[in-house]
Amino acid sequence: MQLNATQVLFANAAPPVSHVSPDFIKMFGDAIRLTRQVAANLVEPGENALVLQSGYFGDSFSECLQTYGANVDLIKAELGTTVTQAAIEQALKQKEYKVLTFTHVDTSTGTFIHYKCMYHTLYNSTLRPGVLSDAKSIAETVRRVSPKTLVIADCVCSVGSEDIRFDDWGLDVVLTASQKGLGTPPGLSILIASQRAIQTFESRASPVTSYYASWKKWLPIMKAYEAGTPAYFATPPVNLIQSYLASLIQLTRTGPSLEERFRLHREASQRIKDAAKDLGLKQIALDPAFAANGMTTLYYPDGLVASDVLPRFAQRGLVIAGGLLAEIKDKYFRIGHMGVTVVEQQRGDVEHIIRVLQESITEARSQKA
Numbered sequence: 001m002q003l004n005a006t007q008v009l010f011a012n013a014a015p016p017v018s019h020v021s022p023d024f025i026k027m028f029g030d031a032i033r034l035t036r037q038v039a040a041n042l043v044e045p046g047e048n049a050l051v052l053q054s055g056y057f058g059d060s061f062s063e064c065l066q067t068y069g070a071n072v073d074l075i076k077a078e079l080g081t082t083v084t085q086a087a088i089e090q091a092l093k094q095k096e097y098k099v100l101t102f103t104h105v106d107t108s109t110g111t112f113i114h115y116k117c118m119y120h121t122l123y124n125s126t127l128r129p130g131v132l133s134d135a136k137s138i139a140e141t142v143r144r145v146s147p148k149t150l151v152i153a154d155c156v157c158s159v160g161s162e163d164i165r166f167d168d169w170g171l172d173v174v175l176t177a178s179q180k181g182l183g184t185p186p187g188l189s190i191l192i193a194s195q196r197a198i199q200t201f202e203s204r205a206s207p208v209t210s211y212y213a214s215w216k217k218w219l220p221i222m223k224a225y226e227a228g229t230p231a232y233f234a235t236p237p238v239n240l241i242q243s244y245l246a247s248l249i250q251l252t253r254t255g256p257s258l259e260e261r262f263r264l265h266r267e268a269s270q271r272i273k274d275a276a277k278d279l280g281l282k283q284i285a286l287d288p289a290f291a292a293n294g295m296t297t298l299y300y301p302d303g304l305v306a307s308d309v310l311p312r313f314a315q316r317g318l319v320i321a322g323g324l325l326a327e328i329k330d331k332y333f334r335i336g337h338m339g340v341t342v343v344e345q346q347r348g349d350v351e352h353i354i355r356v357l358q359e360s361i362t363e364a365r366s367q368k369a
Helices: 005-013 021-035 038-042 056-067 085-094 134-147 195-202 215-226 238-253 258-278 306-315 349-368
Strands: 046-054 071-076 099-102 150-154 174-176 189-193 295-298 332-336
Touching: 005 238, 038 056, 038 099, 038 150, 038 174, 038 195, 046 056, 046 085, 056 071, 056 099, 071 085, 085 134, 099 134, 134 150, 150 195, 189 195, 195 215, 238 258, 238 306, 258 295, 258 349, 306 349
Parallel strands: 046 071, 046 099, 099 150, 150 174
Antiparallel strands: 174 189, 295 332
């Protein structure tokens, strides 16, 4: 069976069924098996958390942890880079941290560090907005220097488009969402936790400080559905889970393989970034080798602003996003290219992105001349 994006949307459009019906019990159980809310469940008030900030969402993670009572230390990367392993090691040696968190690809900047490229910048760079953090090396450093610290990865913008090896790299929690590389309508918060993380949760001394996000409430529900038995804490979004299951089947049981998906994302990303370079556009990532594969972040050409560029994209049927990182918010724009845009090549989405990018920038420049 070959699924595509249309079938994922059709699954979401199907008539709703009861969350305790036999059909949904099997469906939810399958979705749990195929995938398998951090601050409230893993960090207790007064405990230490180390946040690696490579853009807007590092700040959000820090604020979330502080809301639940954590003492947060922030290591902030230089714009266009990520935090170095040397800086992480130094911080871990200064005090004991319950968790270390990082954003694998920060959507605000579109940059990342692939673990194979990390050694080129180990002591002189740190990636940021639209930047890919080196999950493998971060986990290795934590395990070596502070083995009790849990490694928490925000992978909202990387699952499905970047290589993530949860078990092999020793990650403890991966957080993601349904609407990006997983190709499902927005609305689902998706989390994978290691046995270490579960044991940490089970041994906490104080009650969980969130009612609806408490693992104490949700773990029995997940176990029951996996076993084929309905259970109730709150009504799940039935249609979204149907859609999510259709997407997971597409990702894991039909072509292309995960390795092929990652290759297609790399190739599409390079084509778009090459086209931008030919136009004289500059990426936020200081080294192109560290730019994320599911998105591209570009500075506006000299003399042009958002109102000169974004409407031209929209007029040609392409919606792109303006800047998000406060310090350079009005200086750059973001293009997403992940999931069906890349994998379903017959749609011609990548070609459309490149053509619209070329036409929009050329037209904006000519009218400003």
